[in-house]
Amino acid sequence: MAANFPTQEQVQGGIGATEPGHDHAHHDEHHEQGFLSKYVFSTDHKYIAKQFLITGIFWAIIGGALSSLFRLQLGWPEATLEWLKPLLGKWIEAGKLNPEFYLALVTMHGTIMVFFVLTAGLSGTFSNFLIPLQIGARDMASGFMNMLSYWFFFGSSVVMFASLFIETGPAAAGWTIYPPLSALPQAIAGSGAGQTLWLVSMALFIISQLLGGVNYITTVINLRTQGMSMSKLPLTIWAFFLTAILGLLSFPVLFSAALLLIFDRSFGTSFFLSDIYIAGQALPNTGGSPILFQHLFWFLGHPEVYIVIMPAMGMVSEILATNARKPVFGYRAMIGSLLGISLLSFIVWAHHMFVTGMNPFLGSVFMFLTLIIAVPSAVKVFNWLATLWRGNIRFTTAMLFSIGFVSLFIAGGLTGIVLGNAALDIQLHNTYFVVAHFHLVMGSSAFFGLWAGVYHWFPKMFGRMMDEKLGYLHFWLTFAGVYLVFLPMHYVGIAGFPRRYYAWTGFDTFSQFADLNKFISVAAIIAFLGQFIFIFNFFYSIWRGRRATENPWNSTTLEWTTPVIPGHGNWPGDIPAVHRWPYDYSKPGAEEDFIPQTVPYSQTQSSNLPYEKEME
Amino acid sequence: MTTLSIVLVLALLLVVFGLLFRLQILTSIFSGSSNREVGVSNRVNAILFMVFLIGGGAWFAWSFVENFDRMNPPIASVHGLATDKMFWGSMAVLGVAFVLTQVLLFWYSYRYQHKDNRRAFFFPHNNKIEVIWTLIPAIVMAALVFAGWKEWTRITGPAPKDAVVLEIMGKQFNWLVRYPGRDQKLGVVNYRLIDAVNEFGFDLSDQNGVDDFTAGEIHVPKGHPVLLRIRSRDVLHSVYMPNFRVQMYAVPGMPTKFWFTPTKTTDEMRAQTGNPNFTYELACNQICGRGHFAMKMSIIVDEPDDYVAWFTKQKSFSEQNPEVLASFKQKSDKLVDKAPATPAAAAVVTPTAAKASL
Numbered sequence: 025m026a027a028n029f030p031t032q033e034q035v036q037g038g039i040g041a042t043e044p045g046h047d048h049a050h051h052d053e054h055h056e057q058g059f060l061s062k063y064v065f066s067t068d069h070k071y072i073a074k075q076f077l078i079t080g081i082f083w084a085i086i087g088g089a090l091s092s093l094f095r096l097q098l099g100w101p102e103a104t105l106e107w108l109k110p111l112l113g114k115w116i117e118a119g120k121l122n123p124e125f126y127l128a129l130v131t132m133h134g135t136i137m138v139f140f141v142l143t144a145g146l147s148g149t150f151s152n153f154l155i156p157l158q159i160g161a162r163d164m165a166s167g168f169m170n171m172l173s174y175w176f177f178f179g180s181s182v183v184m185f186a187s188l189f190i191e192t193g194p195a196a197a198g199w200t201i202y203p204p205l206s207a208l209p210q211a212i213a214g215s216g217a218g219q220t221l222w223l224v225s226m227a228l229f230i231i232s233q234l235l236g237g238v239n240y241i242t243t244v245i246n247l248r249t250q251g252m253s254m255s256k257l258p259l260t261i262w263a264f265f266l267t268a269i270l271g272l273l274s275f276p277v278l279f280s281a282a283l284l285l286i287f288d289r290s291f292g293t294s295f296f297l298s299d300i301y302i303a304g305q306a307l308p309n310t311g312g313s314p315i316l317f318q319h320l321f322w323f324l325g326h327p328e329v330y331i332v333i334m335p336a337m338g339m340v341s342e343i344l345a346t347n348a349r350k351p352v353f354g355y356r357a358m359i360g361s362l363l364g365i366s367l368l369s370f371i372v373w374a375h376h377m378f379v380t381g382m383n384p385f386l387g388s389v390f391m392f393l394t395l396i397i398a399v400p401s402a403v404k405v406f407n408w409l410a411t412l413w414r415g416n417i418r419f420t421t422a423m424l425f426s427i428g429f430v431s432l433f434i435a436g437g438l439t440g441i442v443l444g445n446a447a448l449d450i451q452l453h454n455t456y457f458v459v460a461h462f463h464l465v466m467g468s469s470a471f472f473g474l475w476a477g478v479y480h481w482f483p484k485m486f487g488r489m490m491d492e493k494l495g496y497l498h499f500w501l502t503f504a505g506v507y508l509v510f511l512p513m514h515y516v517g518i519a520g521f522p523r524r525y526y527a528w529t530g531f532d533t534f535s536q537f538a539d540l541n542k543f544i545s546v547a548a549i550i551a552f553l554g555q556f557i558f559i560f561n562f563f564y565s566i567w568r569g570r571r572a573t574e575n576p577w578n579s580t581t582l583e584w585t586t587p588v589i590p591g592h593g594n595w596p597g598d599i600p601a602v603h604r605w606p607y608d609y610s611k612p613g614a615e616e617d618f619i620p621q622t623v624p625y626s627q628t629q630s631s632n633l634p635y636e637k638e639m640e
Numbered sequence: 641m642t643t644l645s646i647v648l649v650l651a652l653l654l655v656v657f658g659l660l661f662r663l664q665i666l667t668s669i670f671s672g673s674s675n676r677e678v679g680v681s682n683r684v685n686a687i688l689f690m691v692f693l694i695g696g697g698a699w700f701a702w703s704f705v706e707n708f709d710r711m712n713p714p715i716a717s718v719h720g721l722a723t724d725k726m727f728w729g730s731m732a733v734l735g736v737a738f739v740l741t742q743v744l745l746f747w748y749s750y751r752y753q754h755k756d757n758r759r760a761f762f763f764p765h766n767n768k769i770e771v772i773w774t775l776i777p778a779i780v781m782a783a784l785v786f787a788g789w790k791e792w793t794r795i796t797g798p799a800p801k802d803a804v805v806l807e808i809m810g811k812q813f814n815w816l817v818r819y820p821g822r823d824q825k826l827g828v829v830n831y832r833l834i835d836a837v838n839e840f841g842f843d844l845s846d847q848n849g850v851d852d853f854t855a856g857e858i859h860v861p862k863g864h865p866v867l868l869r870i871r872s873r874d875v876l877h878s879v880y881m882p883n884f885r886v887q888m889y890a891v892p893g894m895p896t897k898f899w900f901t902p903t904k905t906t907d908e909m910r911a912q913t914g915n916p917n918f919t920y921e922l923a924c925n926q927i928c929g930r931g932h933f934a935m936k937m938s939i940i941v942d943e944p945d946d947y948v949a950w951f952t953k954q955k956s957f958s959e960q961n962p963e964v965l966a967s968f969k970q971k972s973d974k975l976v977d978k979a980p981a982t983p984a985a986a987a988v989v990t991p992t993a994a995k996a997s998l
Contacts, residue, residue: 522880
């Protein structure tokens with residue numbers, strides 16, 4: 025899938041970049057070992073990042089394709105889908121999609137997008153790629169653990185992918201896999217072998233996350249170059265650092281929930297099961313609580329949405345500053361709000377459970393905590409706006425996606441304030457309003473952050489530039505597509521349409537909006553097809569793109585001081601020392617409109633601020 | 641044949657796109673624009689942001705107004721009126737924030753697009769501004785939370801003592817409903833007693849359950865508090881009544897509840913909406929399996945008198961299923977050795993009892 029990438033060498037050869045410690049002649053077919061350790065079981069953080077990225081792209085195509093399938097069903101509930109029979113086989117019954125398979129589609133779409141694309145694909149790619157490069161380290165603290173992290177993810181991917189093809193179908197209880205539905209194969213066929221594979225895959229995935237997370241945290245704490253204090257770190261690193269802490273503290277709880285669910289499914293325990301009569305039979309389980317599972321799940325599940333969005337926030341801050349040619353506004357407030365979000369994200373989980381029968385007093389507490397988290401998020405938005413104000417903006421593709429990110433984050437974030445209000449959540453819980461909300465604020469926004477990151481750091485990854493014109497096309501198509509899909513979805517949600525419905529045609533209450541649903545489906549499928557522009561651009565540019573320079577965006581951070589394609593160890597000579605914060609853009613008195621972090625104050629006397637004079 | 645031609649057309653389209661793409665690269669190389677750091681496309685993108693703001697904003701406004709009537713399910717409960725007011729109130733506040741921030745975002749993008757002769761303004765931070773824009777959202781948030789919290793405690797507070805009680809049980813894939821009968825007490829049920837006839841798992845050795853009756857649709861009286869006792873017998877379900885703004889999960893092993901006061905009878909709602917077939921509906925709103933999307937039950941809001949009339953007409957479960965009652969009698973006979981079993985009071989519910997229940 026992602027492992028093989030033999031042509032990087034050609035790129036390097038073609039450009040003639042210096043790559044210390046590498047003799048290309050050693051890499052021919054007769055040296056299996058060398059090939060394997062370079063292209064497959066690599067311990068180089070940059071290589072592992074590319075492995076995560078390409079696996080993530082693979083999963084994003086699968087996840088997007090699944091959504092197009094169920095949007096076909098929702099847009100045209102009466103149409104025959106017989107033409108999909110060559111692809112879906114027995115899941116098309118008499119020209120109709122099997123309703124259980126529909127549920128499997130939404131379940132797998134959610135699982136794939138949240139975990140495999142936006143957690144592993146986003147944080148896995150950029151934490152790996154940028155942490156050592158931006159803090160000035162030769163590699164991760166443990167290259168071996170880092171390699172294991174990818175290969176556990178790969179194993180987890182193989183298991184999850186295999187589950188798509190088994191006879192009883194993949195897991196179908198929703199991506200939140202609430203028991204008892206997920207615990208009882210009698211309840212839905214997907215809760216048989218499909219759910220077992222789902223749980224095994226997630227267990228592997230969590231191991232991968234923990235191996236990666238421990239590494240990111242250790243690296244940021246211990247391996248910063250000389251002068252790189254925590255208050256000189258780019259915001260990207262702060263975001264990756266806090267994301268890793270969040271993951272390290274919350275993923276084990278999901279692991280425990282999965283483990284208990286495995287016990288309930290296979291060994292007859294009753295952690296989540298009680299008083300159940302199903303398929304003509306009363307089950308012996310008593311005393312368990314399905315709500316306990318929800319608490320455990322959302323204890324990860326809520327930090328998870330910040331695990332998804334914080335790396336995007338970090339990268340967007342960096343890209344906005346670079347391309348507005350301005351320091352990011354309120355650097356310390358940005359770090360403070362990241363810290364605030366990280367802390368609060370652990371104590372808001374039960375806002376997913378207002379109407380589950382949880383004690384209403386608990387609901388009140390979580391409502392208060394939830395709405396507090398809107399404050400640091402608002403601060404971030406204002407600071408991004410202030411960063412653009414009186415800038416000198418270059419619209420690179422990465423910049424377009426970063427501006428798009430801010431727009432989508434606002435649009436999706438604001439409705440969270442309504443959903444966090446327990447009294448309003450009674451009506452809106454599990455409707456399309458929720459679907460629209462989280463697809464904007466964590467789905468699309470995080471995707472925009474991912475694209476921004478790919479377009480921005482592509483030159484450093486592959487030594488070539490992506491095509492800008494195709495990038496513009498990709499951006500405008502996607503930006504419009506996202507709004508066309510998710511704005512009308514709010515209307516459908518306000519009208520109370522429940523999510524995970526195969527069709528609404530059975531209800532008078534949900535008889536309107538067949539037209540809007542068709543519209544949403546058309547927009548979603550076009551936006552999905554538009555992503556192939558990106559995929560073409562990505563792979564084409566790896567081999568045929570315009571050659572990059574060392575620092576194509578005139579950026580200040582350390583990664584741009586490396587060779588066009590950094591080799592093992594990242595810097596050919598000594599690791600550069602850092603003298604200043606990462607956002608000295610357009611400093612008055614400076615010759616250029618950017619001063620790299622490696623330039624000492626003694627060389628910039630004309631632009632030094634009063635308090636910087638003493639550091640000359 | 642059609643498949644082949646579709647594939648052929650697609651392939652040709654791809655070739656055309658590929659050629660256009662190459663052409664674009666070559667022209668940009670020959671025109672030298674690939675070497676310029678900031679070219680014409682910078683201006684084009686800046687303009688597109690304005691186009692997007694104005695065009696997108698207009699489309700949003702139009703589609704919102706166009707669909708507004710359809711997106712508000714008619715309200716028929718006391719607390720629903722309050723939460724709907726709060727919903728649109730919150731949305732108005734958020735709408736202002738939305739428009740303000742989006743306009744600034746797009747306007748700044750356009751206004752501060754790259755100019756060769758300009759330099760960005762070095763403005764790393766300003767504590768005063770930052771404190772202000774931390775405090776403003778905090779205050780607005782506090783107001784919204786407080787309003788929400790007050791409403792939430794009212795809605796989830798204890799039901800009035802005189803509330804009409806009924807029980808809704810979710811199962812794959814329909815709803816079962818049970819009323820307490822004349823004694824106003826729901827009898828004991830036990831999931832181990834469930835079978836094809838005794839779907840609720842009535843334990844009729846409990847006298848309270850003997851006059852309980854089940855129903856194929858939900859009847860509730862207008863203007864009177866209704867307490868729903870909710871349970872599930874297999875997986876999670878959610879009792880969702882959009883018109884009453886009611887939602888509560890049905891959880892196996894953990895009975896839940898929700899109370900509300902209906903404000904409009906079904907007939908009144910038919911007149912108001914102009915739809916002679918209007919029916920209040922109960923939907924399942926928590927994924928529960930293959931038939932999740934079809935778990936529907938009708939709800940009828942009656943005038944109190946009609947409700948009483950309906951209530952008195954119902955026959956208890958034990959009366960309709962004497963063999964189930966008999967089996968419990970046998971069991972208790974066996975258990976209590978020859979002790980005289982109390983005569984089953986499977987009486988027809990009297991009108992006075994039903995009135996008393998109101």
